[in-house]
Amino acid sequence: MAKSWVNLAERIGADLHLELTGKGGRRAALTRALREAVRSGRLAPGSRLPPYRSLAADLGLARNTVADAYAELVAEGWLTALQGSGTRVADRVEPSLPRRSPRLEPSPVGGRRPAKTGRPVHNLRQGQPDASSFPRASWLASARRAVTAAPNEAFGPGDPRGRPELRHALAEYLARTRGVRTAPGRIVVCSGFAHALRLLFGGRVLRGPLAVEGYGLAFHRGLLSQAGIRTRPLTVDGDGARVDELTGRERAVLLTPAHQFPTGGPLPARRRTAAVDWARSSDGLVLEDDYDGEFRYDRRPIGALQGLDPDRVIYIGSVSKSLSPAVRLGWMVLPDHLVDGVLAAKGEREAWAGVLDQLTLADFLASGSYDRHVRRMRQRYRARRDRFVTALAEHAPHVHVTGIAAGLHAVLRLPAGTEATTVDAATRAGIALDGLSSFRHPDAPFPPEDGLVVGYATPPDHAVEAALNAILRILPPRAPDQHRL
Amino acid sequence: MAKSWVNLAERIGADLHLELTGKGGRRAALTRALREAVRSGRLAPGSRLPPYRSLAADLGLARNTVADAYAELVAEGWLTALQGSGTRVADRVEPSLPRRSPRLEPSPVGGRRPAKTGRPVHNLRQGQPDASSFPRASWLASARRAVTAAPNEAFGPGDPRGRPELRHALAEYLARTRGVRTAPGRIVVCSGFAHALRLLFGGRVLRGPLAVEGYGLAFHRGLLSQAGIRTRPLTVDGDGARVDELTGRERAVLLTPAHQFPTGGPLPARRRTAAVDWARSSDGLVLEDDYDGEFRYDRRPIGALQGLDPDRVIYIGSVSKSLSPAVRLGWMVLPDHLVDGVLAAKGEREAWAGVLDQLTLADFLASGSYDRHVRRMRQRYRARRDRFVTALAEHAPHVHVTGIAAGLHAVLRLPAGTEATTVDAATRAGIALDGLSSFRHPDAPFPPEDGLVVGYATPPDHAVEAALNAILRILPPRAPDQHRL
Numbered sequence: 001m002a003k004s005w006v007n008l009a010e011r012i013g014a015d016l017h018l019e020l021t022g023k024g025g026r027r028a029a030l031t032r033a034l035r036e037a038v039r040s041g042r043l044a045p046g047s048r049l050p051p052y053r054s055l056a057a058d059l060g061l062a063r064n065t066v067a068d069a070y071a072e073l074v075a076e077g078w079l080t081a082l083q084g085s086g087t088r089v090a091d092r093v094e095p096s097l098p099r100r101s102p103r104l105e106p107s108p109v110g111g112r113r114p115a116k117t118g119r120p121v122h123n124l125r126q127g128q129p130d131a132s133s134f135p136r137a138s139w140l141a142s143a144r145r146a147v148t149a150a151p152n153e154a155f156g157p158g159d160p161r162g163r164p165e166l167r168h169a170l171a172e173y174l175a176r177t178r179g180v181r182t183a184p185g186r187i188v189v190c191s192g193f194a195h196a197l198r199l200l201f202g203g204r205v206l207r208g209p210l211a212v213e214g215y216g217l218a219f220h221r222g223l224l225s226q227a228g229i230r231t232r233p234l235t236v237d238g239d240g241a242r243v244d245e246l247t248g249r250e251r252a253v254l255l256t257p258a259h260q261f262p263t264g265g266p267l268p269a270r271r272r273t274a275a276v277d278w279a280r281s282s283d284g285l286v287l288e289d290d291y292d293g294e295f296r297y298d299r300r301p302i303g304a305l306q307g308l309d310p311d312r313v314i315y316i317g318s319v320s321k322s323l324s325p326a327v328r329l330g331w332m333v334l335p336d337h338l339v340d341g342v343l344a345a346k347g348e349r350e351a352w353a354g355v356l357d358q359l360t361l362a363d364f365l366a367s368g369s370y371d372r373h374v375r376r377m378r379q380r381y382r383a384r385r386d387r388f389v390t391a392l393a394e395h396a397p398h399v400h401v402t403g404i405a406a407g408l409h410a411v412l413r414l415p416a417g418t419e420a421t422t423v424d425a426a427t428r429a430g431i432a433l434d435g436l437s438s439f440r441h442p443d444a445p446f447p448p449e450d451g452l453v454v455g456y457a458t459p460p461d462h463a464v465e466a467a468l469n470a471i472l473r474i475l476p477p478r479a480p481d482q483h484r485l
Numbered sequence: 486m487a488k489s490w491v492n493l494a495e496r497i498g499a500d501l502h503l504e505l506t507g508k509g510g511r512r513a514a515l516t517r518a519l520r521e522a523v524r525s526g527r528l529a530p531g532s533r534l535p536p537y538r539s540l541a542a543d544l545g546l547a548r549n550t551v552a553d554a555y556a557e558l559v560a561e562g563w564l565t566a567l568q569g570s571g572t573r574v575a576d577r578v579e580p581s582l583p584r585r586s587p588r589l590e591p592s593p594v595g596g597r598r599p600a601k602t603g604r605p606v607h608n609l610r611q612g613q614p615d616a617s618s619f620p621r622a623s624w625l626a627s628a629r630r631a632v633t634a635a636p637n638e639a640f641g642p643g644d645p646r647g648r649p650e651l652r653h654a655l656a657e658y659l660a661r662t663r664g665v666r667t668a669p670g671r672i673v674v675c676s677g678f679a680h681a682l683r684l685l686f687g688g689r690v691l692r693g694p695l696a697v698e699g700y701g702l703a704f705h706r707g708l709l710s711q712a713g714i715r716t717r718p719l720t721v722d723g724d725g726a727r728v729d730e731l732t733g734r735e736r737a738v739l740l741t742p743a744h745q746f747p748t749g750g751p752l753p754a755r756r757r758t759a760a761v762d763w764a765r766s767s768d769g770l771v772l773e774d775d776y777d778g779e780f781r782y783d784r785r786p787i788g789a790l791q792g793l794d795p796d797r798v799i800y801i802g803s804v805s806k807s808l809s810p811a812v813r814l815g816w817m818v819l820p821d822h823l824v825d826g827v828l829a830a831k832g833e834r835e836a837w838a839g840v841l842d843q844l845t846l847a848d849f850l851a852s853g854s855y856d857r858h859v860r861r862m863r864q865r866y867r868a869r870r871d872r873f874v875t876a877l878a879e880h881a882p883h884v885h886v887t888g889i890a891a892g893l894h895a896v897l898r899l900p901a902g903t904e905a906t907t908v909d910a911a912t913r914a915g916i917a918l919d920g921l922s923s924f925r926h927p928d929a930p931f932p933p934e935d936g937l938v939v940g941y942a943t944p945p946d947h948a949v950e951a952a953l954n955a956i957l958r959i960l961p962p963r964a965p966d967q968h969r970l
Contacts (some may be wrong), residue, residue: 156616326840355811
């Protein structure tokens with residue numbers, strides 16, 4: 001039986017224990033122990049190791065075992081073996097590794113804010129579905145069926161269009177629930193809405209200038225400007241974007257027709273048709289961001305604008321709101337003439353969207369699990385919205401709520417000049433949310449409005465009550481000029 | 486009981502059947518049927534619909550059901566409702582959708598070649614593990630454990646570093662099997678090697694000029710030039726890259742130390758240490774592409790170069806070769822001072838690497854399934870390599886084989902001037918593979934060499950024999966000038 005360690009003090013002037021433990025057999029253990037000794041500095045640079053015969057004898061190992069370990073560490077550069085001078089510790093080995101300080105780890109909430117502000121007590125940041133509602137069991141059931149049934153080629157290099165199973169399931173689902181007119185060959189899978197923007201504009205499939213809604217995500221504006229795309233904001237009023245402000249100068253317009261983000265409200269029929277008419281008359285395109293079209297509460301969802309003209313509208317969706325942002329899957333439904341350009345921008349192989357998630361989502365859609373999940377969440381979110389609106393009407397009747405017919409968030413309209421102080425109060429109260437002004441395009445052709453964007457879908461059920469009560473406590477009092485309302 | 490269809494001929498002059506079938510109840514079925522009728526042109530633009538009272542009577546539906554369906558289609562822009570003139574089909578609805586022709590679907594092999602060349606009989610393209618060997622059962626077992634045990638916040642917005650479970654598992658695995666010196670805080674998860682390059686160079690974390698090996702993937706050269714990075718090729722000889730050609734001008738060098746891609750062979754110890762010395766003396770960085778370091782056949786894998794100096798080497802790996810390119814996961818092990826820059830380039834939230842795959846891979850690593858899979862595949866690939874080398878020695882002794890000590894491919898050295906014709910012969914024989922010249926940097930400081938890069942790992946076991954025999958048949962005969970060898 002071999003000794004588990006040897007004291008090499010008398011051999012190399014270092015009080016060195018070699019612990020021969022761990023996986024992979026004796027040679028692996030010895031190699032690891034020697035490497036660790038060099039790394040940690042317990043074996044000093046330049047120090048000579050015992051001849052492998054002697055170390056083998058000390059450790060009760062075969063000579064070849066020690067010789068192989070030395071050879072391996074020489075090959076890795078830890079040791080040097082020079083004719084005549086035996087085996088020595090190499091000179092250039094670094095002292096052991098400094099660890100990053102843990103305070104640099106970002107907050108678990110997920111990075112919309114600098115990590116230094118720490119984790120909030122109440123997370124009401126918009127755009128996040130209730131993470132505690134992820135359908136783990138049905139998703140795993142779909143994964144089991146899909147991964148078991150997949151053809152071998154599914155585990156090879158991926159088709160940049162996305163898996164055919166998923167594109168077929170999406171074509172059926174989007175036609176049935178969103179009125180999207182498409183065929184699997186016009187669908188390109190991506191990792192989310194931001195990836196779609198990168199492919200379309202970063203990939204030079206589309207050029208600017210791009211008309212956008214005067215309210216939207218700063219993150220998307222940033223992506224577009226990174227890609228060198230100039231954005232021209234449209235006025236947003238109670239009926240959404242003023243598409244009548246479109247001119248012949250823009251190449252495309254980015255809209256959220258199902259539910260203007262974040263102020264709420266579907267784009268009315270006359271504006272939908274006006275947008276399509278503009279695209280036809282100016283040879284432009286409409287980008288439809290259908291980020292939460294499935295969550296409409298007071299009537300059936302309004303179908304996608306894309307259905308009016310599939311050759312003038314790029315429809316973009318993802319599972320980030322309907323299922324979870326942890327599943328990095330989105331899709332573009334493209335006019336035929338844009339498909340090849342998008343695929344060229346995406347690359348020769350699927351480099352982004354995980355194929356196993358694609359197969360799983362295809363089964364999740366085809367088996368009806370996706371419909372069931374959306375229906376369940378729609379009911380849950382509607383109930384939350386109703387509680388929230390009722391509580392506001394009771395405790396803060398002077399605060400008007402908009403954008404509540406659909407989606408995962410509401411907008412609380414605040415008295416002029418009170419947004420900044422209210423957001424500060426929220427932060428101090430441990431509430432994570434955003435002010436309406438942070439969504440306003442810097443060049444928006446309308447004055448800033450004060451408001452809060454409250455993501456009531458975000459907390460788990462048990463935490464909703466406390467979060468909404470916390471909001472009520474930090475709302476500003478009725479402003480003098482509001483008495484007239 | 487309602488009639489399933491109604492003939493509206495007498496009402497609107499169209500022989501129209503409305504099929505009230507499918508999911509979602511009567512109103513949904515009616516809405517869908519009317520939308521389909523408008524889409525297909527069976528309801529002509531401008532034609533007037535019956536008053537909803539009459540249609541309700543014809544169909545045996547409640548009036549509100551029909552009224553709601555009309556209202557929804559008006560909101561979607563399919564119908565128009567004008568005071569006095571009733572409800573009409575809108576004017577701007579397109580004829581039904583043309584489908585893309587199927588010939589545009591790319592080849593199932595996975596897009597390294599234009600799809601038009603069709604699917605090869607024998608796929609021996611390098612860089613693809615045997616897709617039939619994906620460990621479906623153990624992967625699904627890890628998915629079940631990981632997704633069931635994950636905390637709720639895992640289904641919220643993702644940490645751009647990657648899941649802590651995965652970074653901890655990788656830190657342990659890479660230290661144990663590859664001699665990588667790291668801590669979880671220095672690991673950033675990405676979707677593969679190409680994504681790592683995009684983040685480092687496209688994200689302006691690193692600048693050029695970048696020294697690269699004279700042989701490498703054209704795809705990577707393309708990515709770098711897209712990012713505006715100038716590459717300076719190093720000579721590649723039998724010992725890999727000539728790092729002594731590095732100067733003070735380059736900011737970094739990209740190496741494949743475990744197995745020069747694609748010519749094979751590990752970088753010798755003296756060149757490893759020389760590369761690190763260069764980085765230290767010129768304030769440069771070494772990018773270590775450890776794309777197949779786990780597959781070394783004739784002795785234990787050589788540890789990562791990164792272990793020599795974690796503050797000068799960026800170690801990059803992925804599961805594309807070891808597991809499957811279908812799982813879009815890779816990792817960067819970074820010097821401490823680069824972590825924040827890479828995270829800034831990646832964005833505030835995880836937008837790329839699927840979190841469920843990350844959780845699953847963490848369990849797959851921690852449970853030992855990854856080790857078992859790599860061990861199993863190493864044995865399988867070694868056996869293939871041995872069969873291949875034996876067959877070549879027997880049937881084509883004049884063809885020298887290199888790069889066979891490790892990895893998933895071999896390089897067959899061909900007589901000068903015979904590569905192009907041999908690759909053509911292979912294509913005609915239904916063999917998909919690449920000529921060595923397609924991997925040569927256009928500015929490489931050495932003359933082109935003729936060869937074939939044969940991915941013997943790619944076919945399923947049952948197809949290997951036939952594929953290798955097919956290669957033997959298209960190899961060029963001994964060249965006159967080879968008799969002297």
